[in-house]
Amino acid sequence: MNEKDISIQDDFLTKEKFEELSAIVTGIDFPWHFSEVLVNEDEETDAGILLHSIYENRIPRSHFYNTFLPIVEALNAIVLFRIRINLTFRLPVPHFCDFHGDMQTITALAQQAQWTTSILYMGTNNAYTELENGQRIESVANRLLSFPASIKHRYGTQTDELRRIVVNFNYLKVDTGEGYLLRPSEEITG
DSSP states (O other): OOOOEEEEESSSOHHHHHHHHHHHHTSOOOOOOEESSSOOTTTTOOEEEEEEEEEEEEESTTTTTHHHHHHHHHHHSEEEEEEEEEEEOSSOOOOOOOOOTGGGGHHHHHHTEEEEEEEEEEOOOOOOEEEEOOOOOOOOTOOOEEEEEEEEEEOOOOOOSSEEEEEEEEOEEOOOOSEEEEEOHHHHHH
């Protein structure tokens, strides 16, 4: 793993855009779906997780899809694989999921191409994302963490705030020969 492949950007969205998005995903009308499985079927869970799938494998899965298009455009993704929102609840002792890649079903493809995982933190709490090299990235509101999808990561649940919400993006970069450049695709912007 190369440290330069990992990017942490604070204040990713403007204050107004972040507040608008936060109001949507924390609103009473935002639908959540319960899953006992955090990452793997055989993984022991303490509280499960709430999920909302926005987009997966070329198919918009939520009527909130258009809400996330400005973020996809800001990421300049050429191909979008998935957008999923995760919500975990406070536990008295942190629970850690297994190390995983968000694109495990296409791991070989993720390693061959420059797929990227980005995590947008919707609140500040004492949970964090841990990369397989041991680096820990704190959950800070409006922080965007980006890294190659081939890098395994995990999260631990928080013990301070009632909920932790993150938005996961999985998308493809294009190599221009001068380094990686992200460009919007016709699929996403057209």
